[in-house]
Amino acid sequence: MVESYRLKDSDICFSRMALGTWGYSGAEVWGKNDDEVSIRTINEAIDNGITVFDSSPRYGDGKAEEVLGKAVRNRRSEVVICTKVRLPHRDEIIASCNESLKRLGTDYIDIFQVHWPFRDVPMEETLGAYEELKRAGKIREIGVCNFGPGCIDASKGHRIVTNQLPYSLIWRLIEKNGTLDKSIAAGMTIWAYVPLAQGLLTGKFHCVDDVPLGRRNSRFYSSSWKQGRHTDSGFEDIIFPFLARLGEVSAESGYSMVELAFGFLKAQKAVSSILVGCRNPEQLRMNLKAFEKRIPDDVIEHITELSEPLKERMGMNADLWENGDGGKGRIY
Numbered sequence: 001m002v003e004s005y006r007l008k009d010s011d012i013c014f015s016r017m018a019l020g021t022w023g024y025s026g027a028e029v030w031g032k033n034d035d036e037v038s039i040r041t042i043n044e045a046i047d048n049g050i051t052v053f054d055s056s057p058r059y060g061d062g063k064a065e066e067v068l069g070k071a072v073r074n075r076r077s078e079v080v081i082c083t084k085v086r087l088p089h090r091d092e093i094i095a096s097c098n099e100s101l102k103r104l105g106t107d108y109i110d111i112f113q114v115h116w117p118f119r120d121v122p123m124e125e126t127l128g129a130y131e132e133l134k135r136a137g138k139i140r141e142i143g144v145c146n147f148g149p150g151c152i153d154a155s156k157g158h159r160i161v162t163n164q165l166p167y168s169l170i171w172r173l174i175e176k177n178g179t180l181d182k183s184i185a186a187g188m189t190i191w192a193y194v195p196l197a198q199g200l201l202t203g204k205f206h207c208v209d210d211v212p213l214g215r216r217n218s219r220f221y222s223s224s225w226k227q228g229r230h231t232d233s234g235f236e237d238i239i240f241p242f243l244a245r246l247g248e249v250s251a252e253s254g255y256s257m258v259e260l261a262f263g264f265l266k267a268q269k270a271v272s273s274i275l276v277g278c279r280n281p282e283q284l285r286m287n288l289k290a291f292e293k294r295i296p297d298d299v300i301e302h303i304t305e306l307s308e309p310l311k312e313r314m315g316m317n318a319d320l321w322e323n324g325d326g327g328k329g330r331i332y
């Protein structure tokens, strides 16, 4: 069973492994998933101690929220529903929350998150709307995603329980700009999203041609694929050789790539929970087993060292999708 811990000054039990629902949305990045399979996966996750489920209205225009709502209809008290809004102004935040509640089939959201920060709207306006929703009982707690040091400073005075950040063996950029330390100092629980680098860290993709075209939209890949919003040359030239090397370590040590990927994140003191996507019960079972595995310190040290050159080469922009704002991205 996956362990949970209690969020500070709250009765919310936050599981150390959380399940993402983006893959259930039918979005281009993931392609179709059978709803019945998605629902079975969510229920099996609950049966195995996962309490926390992450969604967003952006995942398939609300489709992922609908699937999550159907799956937990009779198990509401067992789950922590986390969803988001990616709009900065008061009225649109309130409206989006009401629509999410309908799709989720519930009258409260446990953790309502700012999906991305907006540079040109005062933080007070955005967070003020979340506080209003809290007072109205529509949300229990406020969470954020993709908040770097500047945004954390700007949100002082508000109770923010979680910060969801992109973090994995091949995307360690939040280590470089002070985000981890600031989040901890502000009392936020950090949960790492895209922990398997959208499948790369399972070892099943050996070169870019193996990666489904719709998924080549992140800054892992070159903008020449024309799938994404960035204009970078990507990091394929260093990611695939690294994955090959990690595969060798996996074979030598006897730990699977997924076990190594989770082992790295579990070794990070700042990280409290890992937010993974599982398309079906088979992937969920594999990932639950990998999550339980204890990896020796020397193996963790070795793979951390191996990934160091990627961290150095990738620069300071921790945003996995955009190189906007003069190349600094949106995690600031």
Ligand SMILES: NC(=O)c1ccc[n+]([C@@H]2O[C@H](COP(=O)([O-])OP(=O)(O)OC[C@H]3O[C@@H](n4cnc5c(N)ncnc54)[C@H](OP(=O)(O)O)[C@@H]3O)[C@@H](O)[C@H]2O)c1
Residues within 6 Å of the ligand: 019, 020, 021, 022, 023, 030, 054, 055, 115, 145, 146, 164, 193, 194, 195, 196, 197, 198, 199, 202, 204, 258, 275, 276, 277, 278, 279, 283, 284, 286, 287
């Ligand atoms: N706050 C934000 O801005 C933000 C951004 C992105 C994601 N998220 C959240 O984070 C969650 C997790 O991220 P993610 O799903 O994008 O990335 P991920 O967890 O790194 O990758 C999940 C994908 O990898 C493949 N996979 C998983 N386990 C596997 C296994 N054992 N063997 C083989 N393949 C496996 C599956 O896709 P295939 O089978 O199709 O390969 C699965 O959908 C999302 O669902 C979402 O809730 C949040």
